[in-house]
Amino acid sequence: QSLLMQPPSMSAAPGQTVILSCSGNTSNIDKNYVSWYQQLPGTAPRLLIFDNNNRPSGIPDRFSGSKSGASATLVITGLQIGDEADYYCGTWDNSLTTVVFGAGTKLTVL
């Protein structure tokens, strides 16, 4: 069982906005930076968001992240068919002294 809790699946129609959540605790998200990764079918994960709310170059501004306390969210606006993927959150855990990931949310774009 992952230390970071993510809903297993979500779905939305093209053009809509979806909010993916990642819930942790005072040992991980509350104290450290969160990053988000997108994994398209059959490919390796790709960095989407780092340090809670920053996008690497090349990531569209349709993707945004935020953090409040021990929870983080990834917001995707203007959903596209190509956004259908698994999304993972990750951060450092001070108690376990390791990087921890959520179990991932499978996003379906209907």
Place this chain on the structure above:
Amino acid sequence: QVQLQESGPGLVKPSQTLSLLCTVSGTPMKSTLHSWSWIRQFPGKGLEFIGYIYYSGSTVYNPSLKSRAAISMDFPKQRVSLKLRSVSAADTAVYYCARLYTSSHYSNSGSFSRFEYWGRGTLVTVSS
């Protein structure tokens, strides 16, 4: 551009040692801003951090691996290696190497910010 490529045997017998290599190109391995890490993804899709090595040679490992993992670097060959001892079927996974961004700003966070670049991964099956 930055590229990472994993390589190694796709099948390992139980109790043996899994050995993988990651060849890095497009970026110098000797960097104060980067560490070189290994992550695996189980068949059920969960991701697990294995460990990382800093250019100084210092390493951090996931305690859950109970000291079975060892990561090393070869600067001239631009390679990072992973050895995982005493494997079992539970170690069957896709293994990724990744460049990790770090700096003193993250010193209270395990020196971890994010995994910037990932290799394509290599599937390792543990079976007799």
